[in-house]
Amino acid sequence: MSLTKTxxxxxxxxxxxxxxxxxxxxxxxxxxxLIKNYDSDDHLTPEQEAKYESMINEIKKGNRKGFKxxxxxxxxxxxxELSN
Numbered sequence: 001m002s003l004t005k006t007x008x009x010x011x012x013x014x015x016x017x018x019x020x021x022x023x024x025x026x027x028x029x030x031x032x033x034l035i036k037n038y039d040s041d042d043h044l045t046p047e048q049e050a051k052y053e054s055m056i057n058e059i060k061k062g063n064r065k066g067f068k069x070x071x072x073x074x075x076x077x078x079x080x081e082l083s084n
Contacts, residue, residue, distance in 0.1 A: 022076060033083060 009017070021030045044052070059067065070078075 022080070037083070 017027055017030050020034070021027070025033075055067075058064075
């Protein structure tokens, strides 16, 4: 049996973790996935970050020209592929 620890997080952090999680994923799973991704060598370059930030801002403004539509299942599957 593994030991567990209790940590205090804000409601906002709790919501963000919930939003980042996949179906049936525990908070421990979510946090470990985030740590794994953070520890990987696959970080974006500043240029890539700027490009994706620009794309996100366009989508937020309602400009979806040139963007392919995906449903939730497609996105979940692609994220799982990239997480492995």
